[in-house]
Amino acid sequence: MKIQNLPVEHLLQKRKALRRELLENAHSPIKIAVLGGVTTHEVVDLLELLLLADGFLPAFYQSDYNRYYEEAVLEPEQLRAFQPDIVYVHTHWKNLHHLPPVDATEGEFQERTSDELERYQTIWNSIQEFAGCQIIRNNFENPPVRILGSQDSVSHGGTTRFIHELNREFARAARGSRSLLVHDLNALAAAMGHAQWFDWGRWYSYKMLTTPEANLAIAKSLAAMIGAIFGKTKKCLILDLDNTLWGGVIGEDGVNGIEIGKETAVAEAYTAFQEYCLALRRRGVLLAVCSKNDPDAAKSGFSHPASILALEDFAAFKANWESKDRNIREIAEELNLGLDSFVFVDDNPAERAIVSAQLPEVTVPDVGSEVALYPAILEAGHFFEVVSLSKEDLQRTESYAANATRSTLKAKFASYDEYLDSLRMTADISPFQPIYLERITQLINKSNQFNLTTLRYTFTEIERIASDPNYTTCTARLSDVFGDNGLISVVIGHREGADLHIDLWLMSCRVLKRDVELAMLDYLVECAGNDRIERIVGYFSRTAKNAMVEDHYGKLGFTLQHRADDGSSSFWTLPVAGYLQRNKHILIESRAEVVK
Amino acid sequence: MNAAAIMAELQPIFSDVLDLPGLQLTPQSNATNVEGWDSLAHVNLVVAIEKRFGIKFALGELRDLKNVGEMVDLIQKKTER
Numbered sequence: 001m002k003i004q005n006l007p008v009e010h011l012l013q014k015r016k017a018l019r020r021e022l023l024e025n026a027h028s029p030i031k032i033a034v035l036g037g038v039t040t041h042e043v044v045d046l047l048e049l050l051l052l053a054d055g056f057l058p059a060f061y062q063s064d065y066n067r068y069y070e071e072a073v074l075e076p077e078q079l080r081a082f083q084p085d086i087v088y089v090h091t092h093w094k095n096l097h098h099l100p101p102v103d104a105t106e107g108e109f110q111e112r113t114s115d116e117l118e119r120y121q122t123i124w125n126s127i128q129e130f131a132g133c134q135i136i137r138n139n140f141e142n143p144p145v146r147i148l149g150s151q152d153s154v155s156h157g158g159t160t161r162f163i164h165e166l167n168r169e170f171a172r173a174a175r176g177s178r179s180l181l182v183h184d185l186n187a188l189a190a191a192m193g194h195a196q197w198f199d200w201g202r203w204y205s206y207k208m209l210t211t212p213e214a215n216l217a218i219a220k221s222l223a224a225m226i227g228a229i230f231g232k233t234k235k236c237l238i239l240d241l242d243n244t245l246w247g248g249v250i251g252e253d254g255v256n257g258i259e260i261g262k263e264t265a266v267a268e269a270y271t272a273f274q275e276y277c278l279a280l281r282r283r284g285v286l287l288a289v290c291s292k293n294d295p296d297a298a299k300s301g302f303s304h305p306a307s308i309l310a311l312e313d314f315a316a317f318k319a320n321w322e323s324k325d326r327n328i329r330e331i332a333e334e335l336n337l338g339l340d341s342f343v344f345v346d347d348n349p350a351e352r353a354i355v356s357a358q359l360p361e362v363t364v365p366d367v368g369s370e371v372a373l374y375p376a377i378l379e380a381g382h383f384f385e386v387v388s389l390s391k392e393d394l395q396r397t398e399s400y401a402a403n404a405t406r407s408t409l410k411a412k413f414a415s416y417d418e419y420l421d422s423l424r425m426t427a428d429i430s431p432f433q434p435i436y437l438e439r440i441t442q443l444i445n446k447s448n449q450f451n452l453t454t455l456r457y458t459f460t461e462i463e464r465i466a467s468d469p470n471y472t473t474c475t476a477r478l479s480d481v482f483g484d485n486g487l488i489s490v491v492i493g494h495r496e497g498a499d500l501h502i503d504l505w506l507m508s509c510r511v512l513k514r515d516v517e518l519a520m521l522d523y524l525v526e527c528a529g530n531d532r533i534e535r536i537v538g539y540f541s542r543t544a545k546n547a548m549v550e551d552h553y554g555k556l557g558f559t560l561q562h563r564a565d566d567g568s569s570s571f572w573t574l575p576v577a578g579y580l581q582r583n584k585h586i587l588i589e590s591r592a593e594v595v596k
Numbered sequence: 597m598n599a600a601a602i603m604a605e606l607q608p609i610f611s612d613v614l615d616l617p618g619l620q621l622t623p624q625s626n627a628t629n630v631e632g633w634d635s636l637a638h639v640n641l642v643v644a645i646e647k648r649f650g651i652k653f654a655l656g657e658l659r660d661l662k663n664v665g666e667m668v669d670l671i672q673k674k675t676e677r
Contacts, residue, residue, distance in 0.1 A: 009647035012640045016615035201655050212643050
């Protein structure tokens with residue numbers, strides 16, 4: 001069920017019925033503790049609905065009103081017992097304790113800023129200590145009252161300046177800590193405007209500072225952030241061409257007749273949208289074209305001298321007369337992505353309706369036909385939220401483009417073995433290294449298809465596992481003639497007696513069918529030998545997306561020990577003795593010493 | 597809008613928010629005799645009512661109401677303005 005576009009009063013009035021309905025399709029349990037400086041129930045009610053609609057099964061703990069500090073620092077027993085995956089600290093401007101008086105000196109201002117910051121650092125440190133989980137915390141919105149007018153953002157006694165300083169410090173703290181994420185409340189308040197954001201009647205009546213609309217905006221933004229933590233962000237933007245990326249119809253107007261460039265107001269709006277799409281691509285979002293068009297005419301649009309986007313910017317390009325839902329299915333197969341990874345933008349409401357009806361997993365925002373508004377509409381949907389940007393993200397688009405070339409190359413070889421050799425692959429297979437822990441956590445939380453157990457881990461857990469001598473971990477980095485694929489596979493196993501249990505095995509779908517799994521098994525067996533392990537035990541648990549690895553262990557020569565009657569899970573074993581090396585096509589380049 | 601019409605609009609709002617499909621709202625209904633009408637439900641009811649009638653209750657206006665009948669009177673007054 002899609003609830004994204006329902007107005008807040010509808011969500012609140014029908015909440016209990018909606019909740020019942022959504023519960024039927026929710027399956028990923030997640031525990032969220034909300035520590036509030038204001039009454040948090042409405043935000044939590046809305047957040048619950050949004051998370052349920054995204055497939056999460058959230059359980060909430062809410063602090064008593066305005067006891068966020070006490071429950072985090074002084075009496076954390078209840079919070080600790082709840083064992084949260086995420087702690088969200090929901091405070092507003094109203095909760096600031098050390099606001100400077102108007103006549104404060106610069107020294108006093110600095111002192112107050114650091115006192116306030118220290119108070120929050122105490123909260124974060126305490127949560128880290130006893131819960132060791134992800135912390136999300138608001139920065140502060142600009143104050144609605146500026147006693148000093150414009151000087152409020154300049155003066156030592158300015159509340160506005162105080163908040164700006166504090167927000168800067170929060171951002172600095174978040175940059176320095178993987179477990180702390182800043183939720184940009186200030187941006188949400190600015191986008192909505194203070195008149196629509198603050199509700200003084202509700203503040204005095206129920207200690208709820210913001211309007212229902214503001215609370216929905218907060219809940220949507222939080223849901224996107226939580227989705228990003230668990231890898232549910234969209235990965236690809238699919239674009240129509242005529243009257244979406246340029247004005248006019250390329251098949252009729254020709255490349256010289258379409259509107260793009262800086263010459264007219266309309267052309268400028270299309271140029272701005274192309275620039276927005278290019279900016280998304282540069283931060284790792286894939287772009288694809290799905291257009292009802294003659295393929296040559298469609299491509300010619302990008303030869304326009306003012307075109308911002310070039311053909312190489314697209315990971316997939318479908319221009320034909322087939323239905324768009326069918327084309328989008330093909331794009332999903334080509335890119336090896338689930339349908340729920342896509343956002344589809346088309347100015348034509350009929351096309352949006354068909355795709356939305358035929359492919360309910362695809363996100364189809366109601367963009368209307370005014371291209372000038374498209375960037376703002378996409379922004380408001382929070383579709384491509386990220387919690388951290390790695391170098392791999394920024395290189396990903398190139399890597400997908402190189403994949404297309406690899407597929408072309410593949411067609412010319414007599415055998416698949418010959419093709420694999422032609423790729424001249426080299427891999428570095430090593431235990432978890434500190435510099436990769438961020439990338440490892442990111443892969444663990446966003447890989448769905450080649451993922452045997454789909455267990456999710458937080459950065460802190462990965463950090464602990466990396467240094468725990470009872471664990472065997474490994475990662476693979478793969479390079480080939482087309483370039484570096486980066487870190488693409490992760491295994492976590494723990495040792496118990498003479499058994500090595502493989503808790504997690506996943507691989508990026510960019511490098512399927514390249515024998516990386518064979519090279520990793522060779523490595524695991526080698527480690528097992530060093531650790532006097534006699535048997536490797538592998539597990540499979542089925543999800544909606546990982547059917548491709550159902551027989552992973554079977555293909556690797558493991559023996560099936562048990563399979564659940566409904567096939568939802570299985571476990572397998574492989575004796576270490578007598579194992580013969582499997583990998584033939586990948587050169588193992590350097591291998592960090594096998595650490596115990 | 598007359599009192600009966602306002603009452604008819606309130607009925608589904610209360611049923612939905614309190615999740616009581618069989619609820620029969622009367623002018624005598626109040627927080628003590630309607631199941632689940634607690635302070636949290638109250639906030640939801642107020643939002644739904646304000647949006648439905650396009651009104652905004654002033655601070656303290658709801659505090660002195662004894663039951664739904666009085667709320668209907670207040671809504672009537674505010675929508676007629």
